[in-house]
Amino acid sequence: MGLLTNLKDSVSRVTDRLFASDDPKRIGIYGPPNAGKTTLANRIARDWTGDAIGPESHVPHETRRARRKEGVDIERNGRSVTIDIVDTPGVATKVDYKEFLDHDIEKDDAIRRSREATEGVAEAMHWLREDVDGVIYVLDSTTDPFTQVNTMLIGIIESRDLPVLIFANKIDLDEADIKRVADAFPQHETVPLSALEGDNMDEVYDKIAEYFG
Amino acid sequence: MPEATPSDSTTESQNGVQIDLISGSRMEGLRSMEKIRLILDGVRDGNIVILEEGLSPDEESKLIEVTMTEISPDDFTGIEIESYPHEEAADQSFLDRLMGRESTKKLTVIGPANQIETLHKDDQLISALVSRK
Numbered sequence: 649m650g651l652l653t654n655l656k657d658s659v660s661r662v663t664d665r666l667f668a669s670d671d672p673k674r675i676g677i678y679g680p681p682n683a684g685k686t687t688l689a690n691r692i693a694r695d696w697t698g699d700a701i702g703p704e705s706h707v708p709h710e711t712r713r714a715r716r717k718e719g720v721d722i723e724r725n726g727r728s729v730t731i732d733i734v735d736t737p738g739v740a741t742k743v744d745y746k747e748f749l750d751h752d753i754e755k756d757d758a759i760r761r762s763r764e765a766t767e768g769v770a771e772a773m774h775w776l777r778e779d780v781d782g783v784i785y786v787l788d789s790t791t792d793p794f795t796q797v798n799t800m801l802i803g804i805i806e807s808r809d810l811p812v813l814i815f816a817n818k819i820d821l822d823e824a825d826i827k828r829v830a831d832a833f834p835q836h837e838t839v840p841l842s843a844l845e846g847d848n849m850d851e852v853y854d855k856i857a858e859y860f861g
Numbered sequence: 862m863p864e865a866t867p868s869d870s871t872t873e874s875q876n877g878v879q880i881d882l883i884s885g886s887r888m889e890g891l892r893s894m895e896k897i898r899l900i901l902d903g904v905r906d907g908n909i910v911i912l913e914e915g916l917s918p919d920e921e922s923k924l925i926e927v928t929m930t931e932i933s934p935d936d937f938t939g940i941e942i943e944s945y946p947h948e949e950a951a952d953q954s955f956l957d958r959l960m961g962r963e964s965t966k967k968l969t970v971i972g973p974a975n976q977i978e979t980l981h982k983d984d985q986l987i988s989a990l991v992s993r994k
């Protein structure tokens with residue numbers, strides 16, 4: 649029995665490897681809290697599959713569990729690329745439940761939220777080391793991109809040799825500064841967009857197909 | 862000779878701020894998780910930890926992960942961290958680049974988030990405003 653299962657295991661491992669290149673690439677949507685990751689993930693999912701991934705909110709750490717949408721087919725120039733998108737919780741080095749109290753959330757709920765957020769961020773960091781094939785790094789282009797979290801995460805992504813696109817989000821806002829984002833990470837391609845308004849989504853999908861197809 | 866270990870701040874002075882400067886050679890002999898433990902033990906005692914040579918990207922990602930698992934309400938809210946150089950390889954010497962040696966040396970300051978009021982960095986200076994516990 650043992651021999652047979654071993655054999656089956658190794659056969660399936662071989663076939664896994666054979667078909668690995670056909671498997672959809674798993675693209676992690678990373679970035680600091682509130683950058684618009686879920687808004688983007690929802691827009692991509694809605695545009696190509698018809699349904700959404702998860703709730704968006706102005707409260708930071710709205711996403712506290714990574715959520716996945718598998719088999720998203722994106723059509724570009726008569727070609728179709730299939731990706732799995734993973735919307736991750738915003739990465740931070742600190743989480744204080746008291747900050748949720750400012751958003752009219754009760755203490756018990758705030759403590760639960762912060763615990764979920766910390767678990768979610770830990771999981772997202774783990775995945776980044778083990779389980780993603782490419783990264784969309786989303787930044788709110790109205791805020792300063794030169795933060796330690798951004799620098800560390802881009803460094804981690806680079807050290808793993810993952811293909812990465814920087815998305816400068818929220819360009820519909822007057823304070824948006826696309827150049828500041830592009831200058832912060834000159835070694836990578838920056839794509840401006842508004843995930844909320846749907847601005848520049850054609851280029852977004854072109855780049856996704858080019859980088860992750 | 863036994864190695865010095867960062868002292869327990871509570872036995873020293875109740876209202877001071879302890880700063881641990883950890884040399885590159887001290888870190889060199891440690892495994893990733895030992896480094897992270899050394900940093901987080903210091904930070905959780907309320908100390909400011911300064912690493913002469915910083916961490917690798919992989920270790921930084923583990924530091925964030927472990928920090929997250931240790932956050933607990935009213936006790937530990939996480940860390941503040943800043944480091945040089947800003948851009949990877951910004952300070953690499955011509956020879957280093959020529960030899961393909963990647964510089965990982967980057968002065969890194971890490972402290973408890975609830976005690977660091979501001980941690981500010983510009984091109985040549987990291988400045989921390991620290992409150993006593």
Ligand SMILES: Nc1nc2c(ncn2[C@@H]2O[C@H](COP(=O)(O)OP(=O)(O)OP(=O)(O)O)[C@@H](O)[C@H]2O)c(=O)[nH]1
Nearest residue numbers: 681682683684685686687705709710711738843844
């Ligand atoms: N003006 C504008 N607002 C946006 C845009 N994208 C997202 N937002 C808003 O920004 C807030 C945060 O959006 P989310 O998509 O929840 O952000 P997130 O990155 O998933 O945040 P976490 O899950 O907390 O890490 C929400 O109020 C969104 O409506 C955009 O392109 N323009």
Ligand SMILES: [Mg+2]
Nearest residue numbers: 685686710711
């Ligand atoms: Mg989200």
